[in-house]
Amino acid sequence: MKRTIPLAITFIVGVVLIVSKFIPHMPFGTLGEDFSVYFDIIATFAFILGGGNLLKVHADTIYRQRSGWGYSAICLIGFFITMVIGLLKFGAVNGRIVVGWPGDWKGDIADPAIWFSSIYEYVFKPLAATMFALLAFYVASASYRAFRAKNVEATVLLVASFIILLGRTFIGKAVSFWVPINRPGPDIPRLAEWVMDYPTRAGQRAIMIGIALGIVATSLKIILGIDRTYLGVEEEK
Amino acid sequence: MGKIYDKIRNLDRRVVFLFIALAVIIPLLYAVRFPEFPTPMAKGVFDHIERMPEGSRVLISFDYDPASEPELEPMAIAWMRHCSIKKFKIYIMALWPLGQNMAQGAIKRVILKDFPNYKYGIDYVNIGYKSGGQGVINVILTDFEKLYPVDVTNRPLKSFPLFKEANSLKSMDLIINISAGTPGLKEWIQFGSDPAGTPIIGGSTAVQAPQLYPYHPKQILGLLGGLKAAAEYEKLLGDKYPQYSDVKLNKGRMRMGAQAIAHIVIMAFIIIGNLTFFIDRARGAKKG
Amino acid sequence: MTKKSLIVFILAVATPVLLMAETPDLASGAQQSEVVQTQQAAPSQTSLAEQQAPAFTPVPAGNVKAYDTPDDGGGSASVEWTSPPKDAAKHLVSFEILRADSPTAEYSQVGIVSSSDTSYADSSTQDKKDYWYKVVAVYSVDSTSFKAESEAVGPVRSKGQWFDKKKGYFGVLILLISVAIIYYIEIIKAGKKTFIRRIAGLEAIDEAIGRATEMGKPIIFVPGIMDMNDVQTVAAIIVLGRIAKTIAEYDAKLLVPTSHSLVMTTAKETVREAYTTAGRPDAYSDDIVTYLTDEQFGYVAGINGIMVREKPATCLYLGSFYAESLILAEVGNSIGAIQIAGTAQPAQLPFFIAACDYTLIGEELFAASAYLSMEPRQLGSLKGQDVGKAIAMLVIMLGTLAATIAVFGVGWAQKIVDFLTEKVFAAI
Numbered sequence: 001m002k003r004t005i006p007l008a009i010t011f012i013v014g015v016v017l018i019v020s021k022f023i024p025h026m027p028f029g030t031l032g033e034d035f036s037v038y039f040d041i042i043a044t045f046a047f048i049l050g051g052g053n054l055l056k057v058h059a060d061t062i063y064r065q066r067s068g069w070g071y072s073a074i075c076l077i078g079f080f081i082t083m084v085i086g087l088l089k090f091g092a093v094n095g096r097i098v099v100g101w102p103g104d105w106k107g108d109i110a111d112p113a114i115w116f117s118s119i120y121e122y123v124f125k126p127l128a129a130t131m132f133a134l135l136a137f138y139v140a141s142a143s144y145r146a147f148r149a150k151n152v153e154a155t156v157l158l159v160a161s162f163i164i165l166l167g168r169t170f171i172g173k174a175v176s177f178w179v180p181i182n183r184p185g186p187d188i189p190r191l192a193e194w195v196m197d198y199p200t201r202a203g204q205r206a207i208m209i210g211i212a213l214g215i216v217a218t219s220l221k222i223i224l225g226i227d228r229t230y231l232g233v234e235e236e237k
Numbered sequence: 238m239g240k241i242y243d244k245i246r247n248l249d250r251r252v253v254f255l256f257i258a259l260a261v262i263i264p265l266l267y268a269v270r271f272p273e274f275p276t277p278m279a280k281g282v283f284d285h286i287e288r289m290p291e292g293s294r295v296l297i298s299f300d301y302d303p304a305s306e307p308e309l310e311p312m313a314i315a316w317m318r319h320c321s322i323k324k325f326k327i328y329i330m331a332l333w334p335l336g337q338n339m340a341q342g343a344i345k346r347v348i349l350k351d352f353p354n355y356k357y358g359i360d361y362v363n364i365g366y367k368s369g370g371q372g373v374i375n376v377i378l379t380d381f382e383k384l385y386p387v388d389v390t391n392r393p394l395k396s397f398p399l400f401k402e403a404n405s406l407k408s409m410d411l412i413i414n415i416s417a418g419t420p421g422l423k424e425w426i427q428f429g430s431d432p433a434g435t436p437i438i439g440g441s442t443a444v445q446a447p448q449l450y451p452y453h454p455k456q457i458l459g460l461l462g463g464l465k466a467a468a469e470y471e472k473l474l475g476d477k478y479p480q481y482s483d484v485k486l487n488k489g490r491m492r493m494g495a496q497a498i499a500h501i502v503i504m505a506f507i508i509i510g511n512l513t514f515f516i517d518r519a520r521g522a523k524k525g
Numbered sequence: 526m527t528k529k530s531l532i533v534f535i536l537a538v539a540t541p542v543l544l545m546a547e548t549p550d551l552a553s554g555a556q557q558s559e560v561v562q563t564q565q566a567a568p569s570q571t572s573l574a575e576q577q578a579p580a581f582t583p584v585p586a587g588n589v590k591a592y593d594t595p596d597d598g599g600g601s602a603s604v605e606w607t608s609p610p611k612d613a614a615k616h617l618v619s620f621e622i623l624r625a626d627s628p629t630a631e632y633s634q635v636g637i638v639s640s641s642d643t644s645y646a647d648s649s650t651q652d653k654k655d656y657w658y659k660v661v662a663v664y665s666v667d668s669t670s671f672k673a674e675s676e677a678v679g680p681v682r683s684k685g686q687w688f689d690k691k692k693g694y695f696g697v698l699i700l701l702i703s704v705a706i707i708y709y710i711e712i713i714k715a716g717k718k719t720f721i722r723r724i725a726g727l728e729a730i731d732e733a734i735g736r737a738t739e740m741g742k743p744i745i746f747v748p749g750i751m752d753m754n755d756v757q758t759v760a761a762i763i764v765l766g767r768i769a770k771t772i773a774e775y776d777a778k779l780l781v782p783t784s785h786s787l788v789m790t791t792a793k794e795t796v797r798e799a800y801t802t803a804g805r806p807d808a809y810s811d812d813i814v815t816y817l818t819d820e821q822f823g824y825v826a827g828i829n830g831i832m833v834r835e836k837p838a839t840c841l842y843l844g845s846f847y848a849e850s851l852i853l854a855e856v857g858n859s860i861g862a863i864q865i866a867g868t869a870q871p872a873q874l875p876f877f878i879a880a881c882d883y884t885l886i887g888e889e890l891f892a893a894s895a896y897l898s899m900e901p902r903q904l905g906s907l908k909g910q911d912v913g914k915a916i917a918m919l920v921i922m923l924g925t926l927a928a929t930i931a932v933f934g935v936g937w938a939q940k941i942v943d944f945l946t947e948k949v950f951a952a953i
Contacts (some may be wrong), residue, residue: 005586051786053815057815071830126819140857146879208887229766
């Protein structure tokens with residue numbers, strides 16, 4: 001029973017959704033979108049489990065004073081402050097602190113007067129931008145380590161990377177001495193565009209075709225119950 | 238000499254990080270700028286918008302978040318400016334939750350600041366964010382009001398003259414999508430532009446651009462990939478409309494100086510790494 | 526279960542494709558009766574200017590047709606027309622589409638399109654109800670507005686279709702690939718031997734787990750940043766189940782930080798079952814799978830913290846990744862871990878290839894579960910995928926050749942190109 005019901009649900013829903021792609025008539029026509037919405041609803045309720053797990057793990061770390069428990073404390077403090085400020089809509093009206101800004105709970109959560117919006121603007125945004133900016137450093141260290149001309153393919157990769165690095169900046173135009181600087185022509189930026197337009201595009205397309213076939217095969221295995229590990233169900237021998 | 242060579246051979250990654258930090262900070266602090274030479278792709282996008290008549294209906298979707306704001310905001314601002322200068326009717330929305338904030342920021346920086354004659358509801362409107370990704374596009378393909386009964390100010394859509402003229406994606410003359418991932422340009426092409434027969438122009442991060450080039454030119458009129466393309470567009474805009482020619486008004490162009498220097502530093506490290514690799518290989522061959 | 530489900534599956538998918546052979550006659554017949562065409566009618570001219578208007582005779586839209594929108598779920602009728610001649614069209618501003626329930630009833634506007642459009646889909650109709658349409662051409666001459674109304678066309682009745690004919694060829698393709706996959710599953714189950722090429726990344730997994738066990742350090746498995754509705758995440762969880770069994774047998778420590786609650790619950794069930802199957806239910810702990818945050822960079826910051834503190838010997842990144850991929854890989858490299866990555870996000874593959882020891886490229890992620898289990902049914906699906914690739918290669922070669930020949934004006938080659946682009950791939 002524990003094994004059969006989830007497999008039966010997977011099979012029925014999978015087949016129905018595939019068939020509904022070809023049948024515009026209601027109720028099949030909008031089934032795909034409806035199921036997306038059902039998934040979003042389930043995922044939203046499931047957040048309670050995730051949030052609960054987060055609280056449990058960090059509270060346990062603090063309680064047992066494991067290494068790094070200070071970070072867990074910061075995590076929980078941040079969690080509760082953001083939750084309380086957001087849920088209660090703390091804000092300022094004429095210098096007074098109000099709950100349910102602007103008093104009738106109808107204020108736009110993105111309004112600058114609401115403290116939640118300040119947390120977004122002055123804490124979340126800079127942190128997100130900082131993490132993204134780390135990529136600049138990691139690209140440099142990864143390039144330094146990885147772009148070595150060990151063999152023919154690695155050399156081709158190295159040359160292509162140089163063309164793109166130069167072509168994506170003014171330097172590419174400046175070093176293309178064979179083309180006057182103010183004229184269009186077969187300069188390094190143009191070569192960089194060619195690399196993106198032809199070999200890169202062809203490679204991307206080939207990978208995407210393979211991925212699409214992989215998705216078809218995996219989806220089929222899941223629908224037919226051949227792959228059932230994700231259900232936490234033992235495989236059929 | 239040998240010690241120096243060993244240090245270079247086993248270069249600590251933190252040295253690389255330090256040089257990159259300096260390569261980005263110094264050009265930004267000292268406003269190092271380089272001339273921009275727009276590519277045919279950027280010119281194509283610019284010319285298409287330039288050719289459109291006054292009053293054209295343009296939908297701009299802000300599908301990015303603060304993480305990609307430094308890369309995508311310059312092109313978003315440039316497009317808002319261009320559309321406002323050309324007196325288009327601008328319909329603003331977002332498929333990412335934080336895209337709505339990005340949109341508000343762009344409206345504040347462009348329309349409210351430079352175009353005081355632009356009237357909300359008559360010349361532009363912001364209908365905000367709705368969850369559902371491609372599901373949203375599927376619905377607004379035929380009717381905005383089915384999913385957006387009100388705008389961000391909680392007023393019914395039907396009260397705006399803009400929605401009396403056009404009530405669906407099919408009524409738009411152009412879609413402009415600035416996207417950093419999913420849902421984004423791919424979804425707009427597949428579920429919006431193609432079924433509606435409405436042309437689309439896109440802006441994406443440089444990393445995403447190779448995946449989107451296959452759609453050009455049949456399914457997408459043009460694509461601005463990354464900060465360089467944004468800087469090229471700003472240059473074209475500044476050349477045509479002198480009020481935007483000052484580099485200080487164009488964040489893309491301001492940041493390109495740092496990008497150029499950073500690229501040179503990365504190339505220098507790659508060359509150093511290859512030199513040490515070849516020297517070691519030659520030494521190993523001698524011993525062997 | 527597999528044979529029965531195979532039969533049901535083929536019937537369920539094949540039935541709509543077989544219906545395609547029957548529906549065209551009905552649809553075209555019905556469509557003919559529903560397409561109502563108007564002759565070029567005398568313009569009904571309405572001048573809205575009260576002052577002396579410039580001399581201009583507005584011309585209505587011509588050849589107005591209205592019909593049930595094909596290949597849809599109902600609730601939509603389409604109206605088509607031709608633009609007025611050039612002389613008049615230069616003053617054209619827009620077209621208004623009017624609708625009424627009977628030819629003599631009052632018409633109300635249902636849509637407005639720009640002057641360059643020649644069609645409109647009215648998606649506010651009720652099925653099985655008759656409608657009549659008119660198209661009004663709106664002109665502007667010296668700030669004076671002129672309108673010219675076409676004759677009414679109708680009755681048009683919208684209805685839903687039971688099969689989207691545009692997707693017929695797409696359905697045939699999917700059916701072919703699915704049948705090939707199922708065929709190979711069955712023949713390999715029956716005992717036929719098959720050759721599968723080596724994938725270095727998958728062969729290294731056992732070695733990587735062994736390394737972590739010897740060093741007494743944990744293994745971190747990151748299942749991507751998307752939710753369970755992404756097939757890459759499902760593929761990653763399937764692989765997690767297989768790897769967790771090996772880890773349980775080796776008695777190594779496993780850490781699985783997740784970014785979505787549903788992924789967390791699924792991963793917990795999968796890992797618990799894997800430990801039980803390996804005979805080590807006592808070794809399972811709820812702390813193996815934890816939830817960090819949904820936010821992309823918060824998630825990767827959390828994983829980086831875990832990696833720097835716990836110093837895993839092996840890092841496995843399998844699933845859907847975006848910009849955070851390089852951050853993960855570089856931090857993993859900095860702690861000296863062996864890294865195996867796999868993703869079907871083409872934009873992130875270069876970062877993983879540059880920074881990780883082994884990378885599963887695109888479909889290799891989906892093949893991982895077959896490789897790790899070496900079950901005949903799983904291997905059969907890999908062979909079936911190869912059939913799909915063969916079809917793709919044939920079509921690409923045929924299309925490229927035809928398109929090249931068509932450049933020289935060869936008619937049959939152009940027909941092949943048109944068939945492929947407008948019929949076969951139009952709906953994909």
